[in-house]
Amino acid sequence: MSSKVKSTPSILTANSLSIGYKDKRETIEIASQINFDIQPGELVALIGINGSGKSTLLKTLSAIIPALTGDVLIDNISISNLQNKDLASKQSLVLTNETVSKQLSVFELVALGRHPYTNWLGHLSQKDLTLVNEAIDQVGLLQNQHKTCDALSDGQFQKVLIARALAQNTPLILMDEPTTHLDMYHKAYVLQLLKSIVKRSQKSILFASHEINLALQLCDKIILIDQGRVTYGTPSELIQKGTFNSLFPKDLIVFDEVSQSFRMKMNTD
Amino acid sequence: MNRNIANSLGLVVLLLIGIGLSLSLGSVSIPIDEVLKILLGISTENSTWEYIIINYRLPKTLTALLIGSGLAISGLLMQTLFRNPLAGPYVLGLSSGASLGVAILLMGAGLFSGIFGEFMFSKWSIILAASLGSILVMLAVLATAQKVKDTMTLLIIGLMVASLTSAVVSVLAYFSNAEELQLYIFWSFGSLGNLAWGEVGLLSLCWCIGLGFALICLKNLNALLLGENYAKSMGVKLNRNRILIILSTSIFAGSATAFAGPIAFVGLAVPHLIRQLVTTNDHKILLPNIIFGGAFLMIICDIIAQLPGSDSTLPINAVTSIFGAPVVIWLLVRKRKLKF
Secondary structure, three states, X not given: OOOOOOOOOOOEEXXXXXXXXXXXXXXXXXXXXXXXXXXXOOEEEEEEOOXXXXXXXXXXXXXXXXXXXXXXXXXXXXXXXXXXXXXXXXXXXXXXXXXXXXXXXXXXXHHHHXXXXXXXXXXXXXXXHHHHHHHHHHXXXXXXXXXXXXXXXXHHHHXXXXXXXXXXXXXXXXXXXXXXXXXXXXXXHHHHHHHHHHXXXXXXXXXXXXXXXXXXXXXXXXXXXXXXXXXXXXXHHHHHHOHHHHOOOOOOEEEEOOOOEEEEOOOOO | OHHHXXXXXXXXHHHHHHHHHHHHOOOOOOOHHHHHHHHHOOOOOOHHHHHHHHXXXXXXXXXXXXXXXXXXXXXXXXXXXXXXXXXXXXXXXXXXXHHHHHHHHHHOHHHHHXXXXXXXXXXXXHHHHHHHHHHHHHHHHHHHHHHOOOHHHHHHHHHHHHXXXXXXXXXXXHHOOHHHHHHXXXXXXXXXXXXXXXXXXXXHHHHHHHHHHHHHOHHHHHHHOOOHHHHHHOOOOHHHHHHHHHHHHHHHHHHHHHHHOOOOOHHHHHHHHHXXXXXXXXXXXXXXXXXXXXXXXXXXXXXXXXXXXXXXXXXXXXXXXXXXXXXXXXXXXXXXXXXX
16 A cells, blocks of 8 residues: 655545445445545656546545545645635646537637736736747647647547647646547547656646556556555556455456556457 | 637628617618618608617617517526526516515506506507516515525525516406507517617617626636536635626616516527537627627517518517527527537
């Protein structure tokens, strides 16, 4: 498990966090005793089967819903003490399943990332323009920056959303399944892109994903949610502990420790 | 960018031509140079023309400009807030609230005619009833907006309120006599031409306040194009902006309905027409175009409603839909795509 001793300044910390939903009548706890500590420049995957609570955890970390108990610290400040606007300068989001208007040019959409810093009319300063251009360049869309998002492929549009988060220039980026709807090549491409971003800029990225095999190869740390229990560590730590062996029912896929990936189970009879 | 500037300029030119035509055409046709002379305060030989322009056509044209652009802005605001292309000023139930107010006044007259007597059927009492109706609905929507965090739920609630009020209007209509019913139906046809200068002034004041609220959240409207979660993650105060947007819409739609009756179609259609023209959804570019476009559409509809050269007029509410709907359908079919 992660140590609670802070040797280096961490960007995102969960302290005995428990997540779930609460209304007047009942409290549904989805996972508890969550502890982790993400350092600057780390790429962290959040992994779990469908319905395990990945989205709930991401929503809690991004202050969309409150924590049941425990605390989330960003830059060592409790998230509940941060105003929307202060939070916007510390973490940016890449979400799927939002009804995003595609009737904007690539440049305009990415420039929205500067929203927390611009004046009431949204005027872009020289610094804003530089950051927007850098962000578009980083995801390799400079050629397409004046195209309308409508005309882009799913993979390109995903890159636009990532560039918007980069333009927001926050030390932490949270992503909800950034690789859904993409083919195998573009999945690898996007994850590779995330890896290069954290290496180059010392930003930290936490992304929820179903791409366990790719994540194991690329990520510095993995947060695994399995039946309300959360395990955190480097990929090799989790493999050694055998955490992945019990993730799925064993009838179809098994974790192969030699290749460090999940494999289809071959029917031998 | 340049294309967008050219488009805006084109719209402004069209609008100016529309204004010219609207002042010059009507039951009496006045030459355009005479119209200009009268507007510039140069005396003309024909004082009847001067009277018609100053006291009748000018306030009517201004009303058309204010109501067309106001309804178009409120349509844009609702479509962005709800991230739904079907939204328009009516979705919050405001025009239905106004209709209910007027229906109660005109058709429930038997109930309180004794108290108000002559005041009952004056123009001001209708304006008052319509305003009260839409203000009450607006307050209800605002209260709901505080409680309901989900914008889609708010949309459904607005539609429910609309159908509830129209049901009450039907019940009132069922129990009212032919004369009262006729009064109500004439109101519901809508009219731009009944406003005196004082009323036009009041309408402009409402328009300015509505625009003020819209301008305050102009930047945040762009953030809302990405959905509420993104907007919040970019530091937008959701509740505050939601309330500003609803206030702005209510003032535009409420005042329009109060002064000119329920006018359908403009609020829903103009944003879609303009989006076919303008390449972006950036509100800083959309908003001025939508103001020009809404005003232009309304002026043209009003000119058609006047049936130039004849003494009769068509109900404006019917004209906006009869002539506007085919245009929108044709555009969408031709472009094969709704840009939203």
